[in-house]
Structure formats: structure tokens, C-alpha cells
Amino acid sequence: MGVFLEPSLKQGSSVQRTRVKICGITSAADAQLAINAGADAIGLVFYAPSPRAVDIAQAQQICRSLPPFVTVVALLVNAEQAFVSELLSKVPVDLLQFHGDEPAAFCQQFGKPYLKAIRMRPELDLNACFNEYAAASAILLDAYRKGVPGGTGESFDWARIPANRPLPIVLAGGLEADNVAAAIAQVAPYAVDVSGGVEASPGRKDGLKIAAFMQAVTAANSAAK
Numbered sequence: 001m002g003v004f005l006e007p008s009l010k011q012g013s014s015v016q017r018t019r020v021k022i023c024g025i026t027s028a029a030d031a032q033l034a035i036n037a038g039a040d041a042i043g044l045v046f047y048a049p050s051p052r053a054v055d056i057a058q059a060q061q062i063c064r065s066l067p068p069f070v071t072v073v074a075l076l077v078n079a080e081q082a083f084v085s086e087l088l089s090k091v092p093v094d095l096l097q098f099h100g101d102e103p104a105a106f107c108q109q110f111g112k113p114y115l116k117a118i119r120m121r122p123e124l125d126l127n128a129c130f131n132e133y134a135a136a137s138a139i140l141l142d143a144y145r146k147g148v149p150g151g152t153g154e155s156f157d158w159a160r161i162p163a164n165r166p167l168p169i170v171l172a173g174g175l176e177a178d179n180v181a182a183a184i185a186q187v188a189p190y191a192v193d194v195s196g197g198v199e200a201s202p203g204r205k206d207g208l209k210i211a212a213f214m215q216a217v218t219a220a221n222s223a224a225k
């Protein structure tokens with residue numbers, strides 16, 4: 001297994017900025033809040049039990065409103081193969097995010113770049129996950145709560161993340177403006193992913209919280225220079 005050098009880590013005298021994904025976007029207006037604040041990616045949740053769930057028609061409407069160079073991530077939790085294929089044929093998705101128990105063969109079959117979310121349950125063997133999902137674009141690390149696939153608003157012990165990683169890390173789980181700088185300083189992830197921490201209420205984003213989150217990321221990157 002090779003060792004991926006996180007772009008956020010110091011390379012000579014330069015430090016690359018931490019990418020930001022704002023997940024759980026449910027409207028064109030909320031997408032605009034994220035983009036205006038400088039987010040790199042938006043996440044659309046295709047998981048019906050979530051308060052942030054969107055359907056294909058809503059996703060199409062949100063995507064039609066987007067300017068170029070914004071990455072659209074589709075979040076799925078143990079979805080049927082047929083649904084993922086339909087989604088990809090109807091919505092301009094850049095990246096799939098598998099947030100359930102999908103094996104690597106399932107994730108790879110669509111020929112799309114993908115993130116594999118790993119929930120940090122206590123006995124987890126992270127190296128085994130890196131090996132299984134070696135073809136992923138990145139591994140997204142999220143908090144574990146039994147019976148809940150994600151979006152818990154809870155964080156986990158970042159010390160469990162090894163310094164040497166074969167793939168880029170997207171750090172998720174309970175991030176918000178008040179803790180994201182500490183997370184970046186400790187973990188140096190490729191990207192951070194936030195949902196509940198920038199909401200006014202479940203499924204509705206808060207422009208001020210998004211702006212504060214983005215400012216905290218920028219400040220953390222400046223402090224690392």
C-alpha cells in the first residue's frame with residue numbers, strides 16, 4: 001500500500017487549502033448560500049429517512065441552478081443498483097458518496113468516482129478499509145452511532161486517524177465553525193464535510209453558520225502556513 005501525501009500537509013513552504021463540502025442541500029437557495037461562501041462541493045442526500053432527503057426532481061432543480069466548477073456529490077445509503085443507475089442518468093452527479101455498508105464491488109460498478117464513508121465504530125480496522133476501498137477517490141470518516149447511518153452531528157476521536165494514509169481523507173462528523181480549525185490542525189484532511197453544523201433546522205441551511213464555517217477553515221489554513 002502506498003502512502004498518500006495529504007495536500008493539506010506542509011509541502012516545502014506551501015500548504016494547500018482544505019476543500020469544503022456542504023452536505024444536505026435541499027434547495028437552490030441553500031446551494032447558493034454554500035457557493036457564495038466559497039464551498040467546493042455540495043452534497044445531495046438520496047436517503048428517504050433523512051430530514052435532508054431530496055428526490056431526483058428536486059436534485060435536477062438544484063443542479064440547474066449551479067454555476068460551473070461546483071462539485072455535486074450524491075449521498076446514498078445501501079441504495080439499489082437500479083436507483084443509482086437511474087440517478088446517474090438523470091442528475092449531473094460528479095461524485096458518489098456511499099454512506100452505508102456497500103462493498104467495494106458495488107461502489108465501483110457505476111464507473112463514477114466515489115467516496116466511501118466509514119463510520120468509526122470502536123473495533124474498526126481502518127487499514128482494512130483503506131485496502132478494500134483502494135479504488136475510492138477518498139475515504140470519508142464519520143462518527144459511529146449504532147443504527148444511524150450518518151448525519152448524527154456527533155464527532156469522534158480524531159487521534160484514531162493515522163498520519164500516513166494511502167488515500168485522501170474527508171473528515172466529517174459533528175463539525176461546525178467552533179471546532180473545524182482544531183480538526184484541520186490535528187488531522188490535516190484533504191477536505192471537511194459538514195451538514196448539521198451549518199443548519200438553521202434539520203434540512204435548512206443557515207447562511208451565517210456557513211460563512212462562519214468557511215472563515216474558520218480559511219483561518220486554519222492561514223495559520224498552518
Ligand SMILES: O=C(O)c1ccccc1N[C@@H]1O[C@H](COP(=O)(O)O)[C@@H](O)[C@H]1O
Binds near residue numbers: 149
Ligand atoms: O445528512 C444526513 O441526514 C445523512 C443521512 C445518512 C447518512 C449520512 C448523512 N449525512 C452525512 O453524515 C456526515 C456527518 O454529518 P454531520 O455534519 O455530523 O451532520 C456527513 O458526511 C453528512 O454528509
